[in-house]
Amino acid sequence: MSDSAAHIDILHLAHLARLAITDEEKRLYTAQIENILGHIDAIKKINVDGIEPTAHGVPLRNNFRPDEPVPGMPAEEVLANAPKKSGDLIIVPKIVE
Amino acid sequence: MNIATLTLTEARELLAGKKITAIELLEALIKHADALNGDIFAYNHTLWEQARELARRTDTSLPLGGLPIAIKDCIVVRGQPATASSKILRGFVSPYNATVVELLMNAGAYPAGRLNMDEFAMGSSTENSADGPTRNPWDLSRIPGGSSGGSAAAVASGMALAALGSDTGGSIRQPAALCGCVGMKPTYGRVSRYGLIAFASSLDQIGPITKTVRDNALLLTHMAAHDPRDNTSLKNAAGDLCRDLGKDIKGLKLGVPKEYFAEGMEPDVKKCISDAVAHLAAQGAEVVEVSLPHTSLAVDTYYVIAPAEASSNLARYEGVRYGTRCADAKDVLDLYERTRAEGFGAEVKRRILLGTYVLSSGYYDAYYLRAQKVRTLIRQDFSDAFQKCDALLAPTTPTAAFRLGEKRSDPLQMYLSDIYTIAVNLAGTCGLSLPCGFVQVGGKKLPVGLQIIGRPMDEATVYRIAHFYEQTTPWHKERPPVIAH
Numbered sequence: 178m179s180d181s182a183a184h185i186d187i188l189h190l191a192h193l194a195r196l197a198i199t200d201e202e203k204r205l206y207t208a209q210i211e212n213i214l215g216h217i218d219a220i221k222k223i224n225v226d227g228i229e230p231t232a233h234g235v236p237l238r239n240n241f242r243p244d245e246p247v248p249g250m251p252a253e254e255v256l257a258n259a260p261k262k263s264g265d266l267i268i269v270p271k272i273v274e
Numbered sequence: 275m276n277i278a279t280l281t282l283t284e285a286r287e288l289l290a291g292k293k294i295t296a297i298e299l300l301e302a303l304i305k306h307a308d309a310l311n312g313d314i315f316a317y318n319h320t321l322w323e324q325a326r327e328l329a330r331r332t333d334t335s336l337p338l339g340g341l342p343i344a345i346k347d348c349i350v351v352r353g354q355p356a357t358a359s360s361k362i363l364r365g366f367v368s369p370y371n372a373t374v375v376e377l378l379m380n381a382g383a384y385p386a387g388r389l390n391m392d393e394f395a396m397g398s399s400t401e402n403s404a405d406g407p408t409r410n411p412w413d414l415s416r417i418p419g420g421s422s423g424g425s426a427a428a429v430a431s432g433m434a435l436a437a438l439g440s441d442t443g444g445s446i447r448q449p450a451a452l453c454g455c456v457g458m459k460p461t462y463g464r465v466s467r468y469g470l471i472a473f474a475s476s477l478d479q480i481g482p483i484t485k486t487v488r489d490n491a492l493l494l495t496h497m498a499a500h501d502p503r504d505n506t507s508l509k510n511a512a513g514d515l516c517r518d519l520g521k522d523i524k525g526l527k528l529g530v531p532k533e534y535f536a537e538g539m540e541p542d543v544k545k546c547i548s549d550a551v552a553h554l555a556a557q558g559a560e561v562v563e564v565s566l567p568h569t570s571l572a573v574d575t576y577y578v579i580a581p582a583e584a585s586s587n588l589a590r591y592e593g594v595r596y597g598t599r600c601a602d603a604k605d606v607l608d609l610y611e612r613t614r615a616e617g618f619g620a621e622v623k624r625r626i627l628l629g630t631y632v633l634s635s636g637y638y639d640a641y642y643l644r645a646q647k648v649r650t651l652i653r654q655d656f657s658d659a660f661q662k663c664d665a666l667l668a669p670t671t672p673t674a675a676f677r678l679g680e681k682r683s684d685p686l687q688m689y690l691s692d693i694y695t696i697a698v699n700l701a702g703t704c705g706l707s708l709p710c711g712f713v714q715v716g717g718k719k720l721p722v723g724l725q726i727i728g729r730p731m732d733e734a735t736v737y738r739i740a741h742f743y744e745q746t747t748p749w750h751k752e753r754p755p756v757i758a759h
Contacts, residue, residue: 185631194585194630195592195607196623197615209685210628216686217574220648221640230646231653233476233506234462234702235730242502254369258596269594270603 183214277302278432278757282341282489285435289340296340300329300386303342307387307433310756313414316428318347318405319355319388328384336382338496343378344387344434346425348395348471349480351375351385358471359403360393362591362598362617372469373501374438374480381496389424389437393619394588395445395473397421398691401682402621409678410453411754413718416675419449425483426453432757436484436493440470442477443576444670444695447707450483451670451723454709454752456490456740457483459695461730462702463508465494466501474583475506477576477699486750487708487741491516494733510731518738524558526739529663533569534694540673546711546722547669550743554667557746559739564662566655571648572697577689578632578645579700584622585629591617624685649700656701660729665739669694670707670723674715694725703730708740709749719752 187207191198198206252265261268275288277299288294304322311317325342334340345351348358350368352375357363375385392402400408400423408423410416411431418427422439426449429437439446441459450457458481465480472478482493495515501507530551535544555561593599593613600616603609618626632641659666672693681688698705710724724743728736744750 187627190627190630190634193634194626195589195610195614196618196626197611198623202623206624206627209624210631213577213628213686213689214631217577217641220571220574220578220644223571223648223651225644225647225651228647228650230643231649231700232646234653234700235506235508237463237506237508240505250369257369258366260593260597260599267594270605270609272606 183211185210185214275302277306279753280432280435281485282436282492283486285341286338289334296329296332296334297326299340300325300342303386303433303435310431310433313409314411314427314431314433314756315406315408316389316424316431316433317344317387318359318390318403318424321354321387324354325384325386328386332384333382338378339382341383342386342435343383343493344389344425344428344437345375345385346422346437346439347388347391348440349374349438350469350471354385354388356388356471358394359391359405360617360619360622361404362614364598366596370469373466373503374497375469377497377499383496387434389422389428391424392421393622394471394584395421395440395442396584396621396625398444398448398688399681400424401678402619404619407678410675411756412454412720413675416677416720417452419452419675421445422483423449426450426455426457429453429455429483429485430754436482436489438480439483440478440480441699442473442580443699444692446481446483447670447695447705447723447725448692451707452675452721454721454754455483455485456487456706456708457481458490458494458706458733459698459704460494460498460733461704463506464498464511464704464731464733466499466504466507468501468503472587474580475587476583477580487737487744488516488519490706491519491737508731513734515733515737518734519741521738521742522558523554523739523742526559526665527663528554528559528561528739529564529659529666530561531564531566531569531659531666531668533566534668538672538693539669540713542713543669543671543673543722546713547724550710550724551667553747554739554743557742562663564659564666566659566697568648568651568655569697572652572700573689573693575645575648575652575700576696577628578641579649581625581629582633582642583629585626585633588622588626621685652697653701656697656703665729665735666727668725668727670725674713674720674722698727704728704733704736706736706740708744709752710743710747711749712752
């Protein structure tokens with residue numbers, strides 16, 4: 178572990194990630210992620226002034242294709258995977274009161 | 275014909291010469307796979323009936339006519355389940371084909387069976403599969419590597435003639451090394467990612483795992499093509515990658531990165547790699563020492579970038595449009611949170627949380643942006659090294675296959691098993707692993723892999739070196755005990 182060990186708010190992260198976690202997971206993931214972050218600390222110490230970030234292994238920019246309509250997948254085939262549906266609609270719990 | 279040792283190239287000759295039919299070949303494969311899959315669990319979905327249907331319709335006059343290819347469970351095939359070995363995708367049936375599947379089918383091959391993997395390709399042992407672990411054909415008490423562990427175990431045991439895997443930080447090369455196969459992680463953009471269940475999109479690439487170098491080059495030649503449906507697909511992606519097979523290595527400059535030999539490698543593994551380097555030097559290659567100075571930062575950089583991209587990519591699994599859904603959700607938030615809690619395994623949750631952290635407000639600059647800058651330095655290391663040599667020689671893994679359970683409780687130790695493969699993904703270039711010897715552990719022989727790293731888009735030279743090495747050494751003729759009769 179490094180001396181500048183990270184402390185994480187696991188409940189906040191779990192909420193951001195839309196992930197319900199148990200008390201046991203809370204303890205386990207906090208310890209494990211803080212340990213991993215301690216290891217990752219090395220990249221915080223290297224000088225990266227003036228270095229451009231790399232988003233992709235092979236830089237490509239403005240990779241346009243012709244704006245032409247192409248057929249999509251048939252609705253019934255796509256909807257076949259929906260966990261709950263009615264006709265051509267997916268059923269979800271009520272959102273607006 | 276011994277189905278367990280038959281190569282893809284040999285099978286192609288038998289089919290083209292009408293010595294065997296596509297369906298006879300498949301039936302022999304099914305019989306062999308059914309006998310071994312209970313012990314090894316390389317396939318998590320066999321789907322033999324669908325394979326038979328496809329085999330009957332193939333045209334053996336095509337370049338890959340009648341050849342069954344086993345598919346990692348994160349590459350979609352129309353009408354077949356695709357779960358990425360996750361509980362959250364149980365029951366999902368793909369309404370479309372991945373581009374790579376379409377290309378292979380256009381060349382006459384067909385998908386035959388789906389292969390077990392670490393859930394969403396996150397892992398190095400295939401122990402993170404929701405369907406149960408795959409075992410190493412060389413020693414059933416050991417892991418096959420991961421995340422394409424099912425692919426490598428199937429090929430090594432002859433349950434598949436060849437397989438597709440995917441590689442985000444070593445997930446093709448590491449299992450290929452630990453199972454004694456040939457595995458290629460192509461240049462980023464060489465193979466379309468359309469239809470690959472995304473883990474970390476800037477690092478993911480599909481590639482072949484095979485018994486021989488020639489099989490590998492043959493398969494990749496038919497997988498590589500520009501695809502407008504993948505925005506990172508390269509315009510010049512297609513090419514004959516078999517063109518330099520059979521050439522010698524005289525005059526080639528091979529770089530040995532000194533940082534890869536500095537520490538951490540098991541002595542027996544190190545001896546295999548050093549012997550392989552010496553062999554290539556004795557056969558006429560010029561071996562030069564090179565430096566990849568930012569090597570020690572590669573794992574750290576990866577474990578910021580890959581979880582960050584994963585946390586974003588895996589946001590789509592929320593129980594609404596496809597996959598599993600938790601019961602009796604009281605509202606939408608509850609539906610999201612419990613569906614994901616019930617559907618994802620521990621490693622996936624850990625990486626989603628880690629990725630969420632490094633992207634969250636206040637930490638983005640310190641971790642994610644910084645990691646992207648270090649990624650530039652790692653890429654630059656490779657460009658500089660390739661000024662001095664035509665390809666790099668390196669170990670694929672620091673150790674041979676470890677035992678099931680050995681590293682499960684310590685994620686960081688598991689992450690370090692990809693220490694020699696991760697930088698290649700960050701740099702976006704190509705790397706191949708092939709067998710280069712064995713170590714003896716507890717009375718069992720375990721394979722060791724040599725990694726050959728090429729310039730971006732120079733897979734042909736990597737195959738040239740690999741094929742030369744393979745043909746002048748005995749390692750590819752060794753078979754695991756499960757099929758040695």
